[in-house]
Amino acid sequence: MSLIVAGCLTEYTNNPLGIDVRRPRLFWRLQSNRRSVVQSAYQVLVATTLELLEQGKANLWDSGKVASNESVHIIYAGAQLQSCQSCYWKVRVWDDEGQVSEWSETAFWTMGLLSRGDWKARWIGRKAETDVEMQPSPYFRKSFQITKAVRRAYVYSTALGLYDLRLNGQRVGALFAPGWTDYDRRVQVQAYDISDKLKSGENVIGVILGDGWYSGTVGFLGSRVYGERPFMLLQAHIEYEDGTNELVITDSSWKTSKGPILYSDLIKGEAYDAMLERAGWDQPGYTEDEAWETPDVRAGYNGMLVATLEPPVRIVQTRKPVSIRRTESGSFIYDMGQNMVGWTELKVQGPRGTKVTVSHAEMLNPDGSLYLDNLREAVQQNHYTLKGAGEERYEPHFTFHGFRYVELIGYPGEADLESILGKVIHSDMRETGRLETNDTMVNQLYANITWGQRGNFLSVPTDCPQRDERLGWTGDAQIFARTAAYNMDVSRFFTKYMQDVADSQLPSGAFTDVAPDAGWIRHKMWNTELNWFAPDNAGWGDAGVIIPWTLYLMYGDTRILETHYDSMVRWVEYLQDNSDGYVRPDYANYGDWLSIDADTPKEVLATAYFAYSTKLLAQIAGILGREKDQNRFEMLFTSIAQAFRNAFVDGDGHIHGGTQTVYVLALQFGLLSDEQKKQAVQHVTADIRLRRTRLSTGFLGVGYLLPALSDHDQLEVAYSLLTQEEFPSWMYSIKHGATTIWERWDGWTEHKGFQTPSMNSFNHYSLGSVGEWMFRFMAGIEADPVAPGFKNTIIRPRAGGRLNSVQASYDSLYGRVEVSWSLSGQATFRLEVTIPANTSAIVYVPGRVLAIDGVKSTDVYGDITLEGCVPLPDQRTGESSYQLGSGRYTFESTLTALGASV
Numbered sequence: 001m002s003l004i005v006a007g008c009l010t011e012y013t014n015n016p017l018g019i020d021v022r023r024p025r026l027f028w029r030l031q032s033n034r035r036s037v038v039q040s041a042y043q044v045l046v047a048t049t050l051e052l053l054e055q056g057k058a059n060l061w062d063s064g065k066v067a068s069n070e071s072v073h074i075i076y077a078g079a080q081l082q083s084c085q086s087c088y089w090k091v092r093v094w095d096d097e098g099q100v101s102e103w104s105e106t107a108f109w110t111m112g113l114l115s116r117g118d119w120k121a122r123w124i125g126r127k128a129e130t131d132v133e134m135q136p137s138p139y140f141r142k143s144f145q146i147t148k149a150v151r152r153a154y155v156y157s158t159a160l161g162l163y164d165l166r167l168n169g170q171r172v173g174a175l176f177a178p179g180w181t182d183y184d185r186r187v188q189v190q191a192y193d194i195s196d197k198l199k200s201g202e203n204v205i206g207v208i209l210g211d212g213w214y215s216g217t218v219g220f221l222g223s224r225v226y227g228e229r230p231f232m233l234l235q236a237h238i239e240y241e242d243g244t245n246e247l248v249i250t251d252s253s254w255k256t257s258k259g260p261i262l263y264s265d266l267i268k269g270e271a272y273d274a275m276l277e278r279a280g281w282d283q284p285g286y287t288e289d290e291a292w293e294t295p296d297v298r299a300g301y302n303g304m305l306v307a308t309l310e311p312p313v314r315i316v317q318t319r320k321p322v323s324i325r326r327t328e329s330g331s332f333i334y335d336m337g338q339n340m341v342g343w344t345e346l347k348v349q350g351p352r353g354t355k356v357t358v359s360h361a362e363m364l365n366p367d368g369s370l371y372l373d374n375l376r377e378a379v380q381q382n383h384y385t386l387k388g389a390g391e392e393r394y395e396p397h398f399t400f401h402g403f404r405y406v407e408l409i410g411y412p413g414e415a416d417l418e419s420i421l422g423k424v425i426h427s428d429m430r431e432t433g434r435l436e437t438n439d440t441m442v443n444q445l446y447a448n449i450t451w452g453q454r455g456n457f458l459s460v461p462t463d464c465p466q467r468d469e470r471l472g473w474t475g476d477a478q479i480f481a482r483t484a485a486y487n488m489d490v491s492r493f494f495t496k497y498m499q500d501v502a503d504s505q506l507p508s509g510a511f512t513d514v515a516p517d518a519g520w521i522r523h524k525m526w527n528t529e530l531n532w533f534a535p536d537n538a539g540w541g542d543a544g545v546i547i548p549w550t551l552y553l554m555y556g557d558t559r560i561l562e563t564h565y566d567s568m569v570r571w572v573e574y575l576q577d578n579s580d581g582y583v584r585p586d587y588a589n590y591g592d593w594l595s596i597d598a599d600t601p602k603e604v605l606a607t608a609y610f611a612y613s614t615k616l617l618a619q620i621a622g623i624l625g626r627e628k629d630q631n632r633f634e635m636l637f638t639s640i641a642q643a644f645r646n647a648f649v650d651g652d653g654h655i656h657g658g659t660q661t662v663y664v665l666a667l668q669f670g671l672l673s674d675e676q677k678k679q680a681v682q683h684v685t686a687d688i689r690l691r692r693t694r695l696s697t698g699f700l701g702v703g704y705l706l707p708a709l710s711d712h713d714q715l716e717v718a719y720s721l722l723t724q725e726e727f728p729s730w731m732y733s734i735k736h737g738a739t740t741i742w743e744r745w746d747g748w749t750e751h752k753g754f755q756t757p758s759m760n761s762f763n764h765y766s767l768g769s770v771g772e773w774m775f776r777f778m779a780g781i782e783a784d785p786v787a788p789g790f791k792n793t794i795i796r797p798r799a800g801g802r803l804n805s806v807q808a809s810y811d812s813l814y815g816r817v818e819v820s821w822s823l824s825g826q827a828t829f830r831l832e833v834t835i836p837a838n839t840s841a842i843v844y845v846p847g848r849v850l851a852i853d854g855v856k857s858t859d860v861y862g863d864i865t866l867e868g869c870v871p872l873p874d875q876r877t878g879e880s881s882y883q884l885g886s887g888r889y890t891f892e893s894t895l896t897a898l899g900a901s902v
Contacts (some may be wrong), residue, residue, distance in 0.1 A: 003095055004031040007815075008107035010089075012491040012555075018112035018156060018191020020307035022081060025559070026074040028091055028104060029815050030837035036868040036885025039069045039838045041094040046078050046087055053088045053106060060087060065094070071838055072556060072789060072813045083118045084154065084237055085111045112191055112307045113156055113235070119305065121249035123160070123298035125209070125231040126256045134263035135215075135229060137397065140207040141281060141289060142254045149241040150198050155205075156237070158189045158305065161230025162212035162398050167197045167205055169283040174312030175425060176398075179459040179496070180213045180472075182503045182516040183226040186304040188496075190312075194236065205248065206282025207232055210264050210398030217267035218518050219471045220377065225519050231298050233305075255292035264398035267468050269379045272394060274387035275352065309496035311427045313458055315342070319422035321406070324415065325368070332408040332415040333368070339404040339740040339763050341455035341465040342425040343382070345395040350412030352388025357381055357410055358420070360403035362466055362762040363748070370407050373757035377468040386412075400425060402455060402466030402763050404739065426454045429488040432811040435774060437803050442723065444734050446774060450487050452741040452765035457484070460497055460516065464743065464761035471514040474501060475540035475590065476766045479703045481547050483771035485554040486781075486810060494547055495560060501544050502567050509574030511541035511567075513590075536574065537590050538606035539700040544571050545613040549620065555813060556789025561620050569629070572617050575610045576636065582643035584610050593766075594744045595698030596728045598659040604648050605665065605700065611640040612669040619785075641671045653679020660684050661701030664708035681712045693720045694728060703769035710777045710798060718777070719801025722770070730770065741768035779808030779819050784842075789813055795833055796844040796879075797821045799895075814839045818888075823895075831891040833884070841884040842872065847895040849880045854890070 007029040010016055030039060043065050045058035052059055061078020071093070081087070088108045094100050113119055126138035157165055158178045165172045178188040209230040210216070217223045236248040260276040280286045322337035339362055346358055360380040361370035372380075380401040384394045406422075408415050435446050456462045460472035461480070477497065484490045497515065504517035512535050535541070545568045548560045575584065584606035592600040618633035644666070648656040653676045655662040663684035666672050672680055688694070697705050709718040725731040728745035736748065743764035746755050754760060776782045780797030783790055790812035797806065797819060805822040815836025822830045835841045849857055852866055868885035880893070 002032075003037070003093070003099055003101040005029070005091055005093055005101050005104035006031055008089070008091065008104050010107060010109040012489070015108050017110045017154065017193060018189065018307050019109055020112045020114055024076050024109060026076065026089065026091070027072045027813055029813070030071065030093065031815075032095070032837045032886075035887035037837045038096040038885070039071055039093045040096050040098070041065050041067045042071065042074070042091055044074065044089060044091045046076065046089040048086060048088070050088050050106060053090060069838060073558070081111050083111055083114045087111070110154065110191065112189060113305070116305070119233070119235060120247055121233050121235040122251045123231045123233050123301055124250045124252075124254055124256070124295035125229055125298060126258070126293065127296050128229050129258070132263075134265060134268065135211065136258040137261035137264050138209050138230070138256050139259040139278070139281060140209070140232065140254050140256045140295065141286070141292075142205045142248065142250075143284070144203055144205075144248050146198050146200055146203055146238075148244070150195060151239045151241045152193070152195045153198055153236060153238040155192050155194050155234060156189055157192070157232070157234040158187050159209060159212075159214075159230055159232040160187060160227055160301070161214040161216075161232075162210035163232050164208040164210070164397060165192070165205070165234075166207070166282040167194055168199065168203055169280075170197060172197070174314055176212070176313040176459060178308065179310050179313075180516055181500060182518075183214055184303060185503045186306050186499075187301070188308040188310070189305050190308050198238070202284035204282055204284050204286070205234070205236070207234065208259070208261070208397065212266065212398060213518070216265045216398075217468070219267075219469045221518055223265075233301075252294055252297050254295050255289045256295045257289070257292040261397055264396060266399055266470070267378045268399075269381045269383075269401075270396040270399045271383040272396070273385040274392060274394070275385060277387060309492055309499065310459060311429050311492050313425055314428040315423045315425050316428060316454075317424035319424060321417055321420060321422070324417055327368070332411060332419075333370070334406040334408075334420060336404050336406065336422050337739075339402070339451065339455070339738075340422060340424050341400060341402050341458070341763070342423040343396050343399070343401055344406050345393060345421040345423060346384060346408075347391065347393050347419050347421075348384070348386065348411065349391045350386050350388070352386060354386040354388070354412050355410055356384045356386070356408060356412075358384070359407040359409060360401040361405050361407075362403055363754075364405055366753070370405055371754065373754070374760040375467050376758065378466065380466060395423065400458070400465065402464065424454065425458065427457050427459060427493055429457065429490060429493055430811070431487070432489050433486040433775065433809070435779060435806070435808040437778075437807075438805045439723070439803055441725075441731050441734055442803065445730050446771065448734065448738060448740050449483065449765070449768035449771040451739060452763055452768050453480075453484055453487055455740060455763045456765050457488075457490075457493060460500060463766075464764050466763065467761060471518070472497065472500060472516060473514050473540065474511065474543035475513070475537065475593070475699060478539070478543035478546040479699060479769045480765050481550040482554070483769050485550060486771065486775045489811075491551065491555050491557070494551055498547055498560065498564055501547070502564055505544070505567055505570070506535050508535075509570035510535040511544040511571055513537050513540045536578070538584065538602070538609040540590065541571060542609045542613045544568060545616050545620075549616045552620075552623070553783045553785060553788050556791060558623060561624055565620065565624060568613075568617050568620065572614050572633065572636070575613065579607075579610065582610075582640045583607050583647050592659070592661045592698035592700045595659070595661065595701065596696050596745045598661065598696035599657070600659045600661045600698075600701070601657040604656050604662050607640065607644050607647070608662075608665040608669050608671060611637055611644060611671055614640060615670065644671045645673070645676070649676060654683060655680065658683070658687070659696060659701070660687055660705060661697050664697070664701055664704045667708045667712060668704045677712065681714060684708070685714055685717055688717060688721070692726075693717075693724055694726070695721050695724075696728075699766045702767055703772060706770060706773040707777065710773070715798050715800045718773070719803070723801055730767070738762070741765055775808060775810065778803070779806050780821075780844075781808060781810050781817055781819055790817060791839055793817050793835065793839065793841040795819055795841050797831065797846075799823050799829065799846065812836065812839075817841075827894055827896050829893045829895055831893070832888070834888045835884055835886045837886045839886055842881060843884055843889070843891070844879045844881045845891045845893050846879055847893040849891055849893045851892045852889065
């Protein structure tokens with residue numbers, strides 16, 4: 001295979017529309033069958049039309065031949081970009097032998113509306129109904145004529161609320177657009193290419209508005225947090241072949257009316273009366289809009305209109321139920337076989353006016369009925385009234401549910417397995433990680449982790465998808481971010497979420513517990529007795545530093561560090577200003593949330609996280625070339641670590657509180673002396689043994705528990721905790737049928753049944769942060785902070801426990817990293833690795849290497865030199881290490897050599 005350039009992306013995306021980044025970043029991958037191939041130079045061409053680019057006329061940017069091995073985050077450096085501009089680009093590269101590739105396939109991006117002056121449209125809505133508590137979803141339509149040949153056409157649209165956009169009867173765009181932001185500050189604008197959807201003659205744009213997060217129910221904060229009713233803004237740009245242009249904009253010329261959606265609320269569900277449907281309302285030829293109303297035109301909007309950062313929400317999977325059961329009351333209960341997020345499509349036939357209720361729940365009560373107690377004020381029900389016209393199909397519009405079980409109430413006739421169909425939705429992120437072992441329960445754990453991510457990554461990383469909460473908790477997000485980045489491409493998702501976090505930062509520098517803030521702090525909705533909802537909870541506010549650092553590690557993204565650097569500095573300075581001798585106080589802190597029989601002192605945890613944010617900020621300052629800040633924060637970290645030891649560590653290395661969490665945080669955050677590290681390892685393992693190999697960590701400790709043990713020669717203890725099947729453990733929930741990660745270890749137990757219903761979610765990703773350990777240690781795929789984004793991969797699999805084989809892969813920006821290892825006879829270890837082109841890796845092979853790619857070793861230490869595989873200095877600790885170029889390699893070793901063990 002010759003040298004090929006593939007996978008061209010702009011701002012992490014394939015051919016994005018309507019971006020507002022003035023200097024977008026370009027990405028590509030290399031493919032070659034030659035080992036150790038490295039890019040030595042590249043040339044990028046960017047032009048305003050495809051024709052110019054094909055002629056080699058780069059009227060926007062010709063980079064020339066640039067000597068560089070970088071193929072990601074290449075910053076556009078051409079002419080100034082304009083609103084609505086199209087930009088076509090291609091790239092070719094030279095390898096380390098001087099071979100030049102063919103030009104890549106053409107990629108493109110388009111610019112959005114870059115200034116307020118580009119907007120001619122007005123915000124429109126419908127006046128509120130006065131006799132109902134929950135508002136019907138308003139319908140809007142606009143008819144316009146196309147009389148000339150269309151060259152291209154784009155529509156730019158957004159809403160304060162949610163919108164369903166249609167053109168000539170066809171849906172355009174994503175679900176739950178424009179996504180959740182702090183609407184007081186910004187709203188995202190989507191761009192869609194409608195060139196092939198327009199036709200000669202009459203065309204119709206139709207829109208349905210939903211309350212969404214803007215004027216619907218937001219978590220347990222109530223409804224109408226941002227506004228009283230939804231509004232929309234839309235502007236279509238039509239360019240004709242003759243060079244003329246036309247705009248179609250929202251204004252008073254549109255028509256609006258209520259329709260069959262009686263209400264549709266994120267938390268309260270939906271009611272739909274099919275008898276009120278208006279057939280053909282969004283298509284040409286509809287003549288019944290004379291009685292429709294003139295829309296209410298809003299004076300304006302004070303927030304920012306920004307291009308969409310997040311990936312779109314889509315239906316990504318459909319699932320059929322696995323069983324059905326008729327109840328004594330005549331309803332039908334389905335098992336979907338998987339706890340999921342989305343809704344069910346109903347297929348029904350019956351008399352006009354018949355009302356069917358579709359109810360959703362995660363679990364069943366002992367009597368077989370739906371377990372609804374944990375929903376609190378949420379109502380996971382959709383009500384459908386039949387129009388009585390043969391077979392009818394219905395699915396909701398602006399609501400979603402978390403469920404495994406579905407009950408049909410009032411269904412006419414006999415329901416069967418074809419009567420409903422599950423629709424799985426989430427922000428559409430490309431799967432990047434795959435992991436499989438010889439252990440079916442470990443495999444199920446990984447499946448549960450990924451399903452928890454699917455269920456809770458919907459515009460923001462929510463805590464749970466079913467009850468009246470569904471908020472973007474920052475602590476949950478930061479502890480799971482690394483796991484999330486292995487599983488899926490979360491580059492855009494977390495870039496957008498970090499904007500939410502920054503928007504919610506208070507003038508003091510404190511980060512909030514949830515983002516978007518949704519009025520939490522501004523409306524002072526905290527419990528004054530418990531001080532729970534303060535703006536600076538340790539491990540929650542620290543997300544403002546940890547998540548950007550995670551994006552840097554996984555994607556090599558320095559722009560996210562630059563963008564939020566000042567916010568991070570303000571956070572650390574806030575913590576310093578509100579500490580006492582570098583020790584954070586015991587107040588306003590969730591602690592190690594939902595730990596089990598272990599009370600971590602809040603001041604210990606808060607001081608540890610203060611140190612960690614400071615430590616990361618010092619590293620970030622160094623990466624950005626801010627040497628004075630780097631020195632300042634390194635000194636601050638040293639002071640905090642010393643204060644931590646003075647305040648909380650005694651002469652025998654006991655840390656105040658004595659919980660597993662205090663020890664693993666101190667170890668992982670670098671707060672202890674060398675001697676204290678040894679003592680901490682002894683104390684934490686003693687606690688684990690005392691609990692009969694059980695963990696006790698909550699949200700903040702669980703992600704660091706197995707890494708801390710593995711980093712300090714306690715790998716077998718880590719594996720024992722991973723595969724522990726008795727309560728509390730990951731496997732305990734799996735033994736009892738879990739298909740997602742539970743919120744709490746004791747969500748359901750054999751001796752107590754269901755935990756307190758006020759807080760008992762069965763789809764809550766936080767405790768699934770163990771997925772990071774599974775990739776980094778069990779599979780051994782690790783990012784190198786010196787060459788981040790997997791430009792150089794550290795491969796160091798750690799065999800142990802009852803596992804004898806692991807297969808894993810991760811799709812980095814450069815290509816797929818693959819690791820497969822197997823253990824036979826408890827002594828022979830086989831490792832296969834694949835490193836993508838234009839990258840390198842350091843691979844650690846346990847034991848003495850016997851052969852590489854079939855070439856046997858004659859050296860006592862197994863040092864074999866092959867093309868692309870160079871042995872590194874070995875400390876003779878039971879591992880051999882090699883520097884690898886790109887390609888595929890196979891290692892065989894013996895674990896009995898040099899005292900090595902698994």
